[in-house]
Amino acid sequence: MNDQQVRRPWVVGVSGASGTPYAASVIRGLLAAGEAVDLVVSRAARLTILDETGISFRDAHWRDDLAAWTGVEDLSGVRHWPAGDFAAGPSSGSYPAKGMLVVPATTGAVAGIALGLSKDLLQRVASVTLKERRPLVVCLRETPLNGVTLKHLVELDAQGAVVLPASPGFYAGGSTARELVDFVAGRVLDAVGVPHALYRRWEGELGGAVKAPGRAG
Numbered sequence: 001m002n003d004q005q006v007r008r009p010w011v012v013g014v015s016g017a018s019g020t021p022y023a024a025s026v027i028r029g030l031l032a033a034g035e036a037v038d039l040v041v042s043r044a045a046r047l048t049i050l051d052e053t054g055i056s057f058r059d060a061h062w063r064d065d066l067a068a069w070t071g072v073e074d075l076s077g078v079r080h081w082p083a084g085d086f087a088a089g090p091s092s093g094s095y096p097a098k099g100m101l102v103v104p105a106t107t108g109a110v111a112g113i114a115l116g117l118s119k120d121l122l123q124r125v126a127s128v129t130l131k132e133r134r135p136l137v138v139c140l141r142e143t144p145l146n147g148v149t150l151k152h153l154v155e156l157d158a159q160g161a162v163v164l165p166a167s168p169g170f171y172a173g174g175s176t177a178r179e180l181v182d183f184v185a186g187r188v189l190d191a192v193g194v195p196h197a198l199y200r201r202w203e204g205e206l207g208g209a210v211k212a213p214g215r216a217g
């Protein structure tokens with residue numbers, strides 16, 4: 001296999017914050033762009049996926065569960081790694097990952113990544129991503145934020161991560177929860193240069209959102 005044929009996935013790390021629809025939208029967006037995805041779901045994220053979707057995410061049946069969660073039938077571009085598997089491919093810097101998107105990110109994941117704890121595969125891959133100087137996007141979901149988390153976010157920024165709060169903008173004309181979720185997911189993909197059509201971009205015209213075609217009146 002020559003270098004051009006090597007599979008170069010984005011690692012999507014899903015931690016146990018509210019906001020599992022953001023992860024589903026990012027995964028859909030990556031696959032729609034023809035990108036490969038390596039998926040790591042933290043133990044706590046199983047609780048949020050169950051709470052927010054009713055789906056019990058199982059390592060042994062991840063393909064069925066991911067299809068039910070994302071609505072994507074063709075998951076041939078996805079590889080799944082259990083959160084406790086420290087021997088997983090992306091736990092090494094020699095694995096040809098393009099980078100990592102942690103979405104949604106808990107305050108615990110933010111702390112663990114900022115401090116380099118590597119307490120599970122998700123945090124280990126984030127540390128590897130930083131040491132390899134690859135793109136790392138951390139999409140935090142928590143409010144309000146305490147001082148410790150704010151310090152950890154500054155530390156992540158200093159280490160080169162993109163800190164991207166799950167904070168939908170309303171200028172894109174989104175009026176449904178799905179559109180607001182897709183806005184955040186689109187900004188995550190923007191941060192790593194993956195093309196998408198998840199939200200309507202600002203075009204320099206005030207009031208453009210109100211005139212957006214198909215917008216509910």
Ligand SMILES: Cc1cc2nc3c(=O)[nH]c(=O)nc-3n(C[C@H](O)[C@H](O)[C@H](O)COP(=O)(O)O)c2cc1C
Binds near residue numbers: 018107141
């Ligand atoms: C239903 C539910 C919602 C949660 N929402 C959040 C959240 O929005 N942000 C957050 O930082 N933690 C949230 N938590 C707490 C985290 O899951 C918990 O701190 C966990 O230890 C994080 O582990 P992880 O970073 O390994 O996924 C939530 C927990 C549950 C059960």
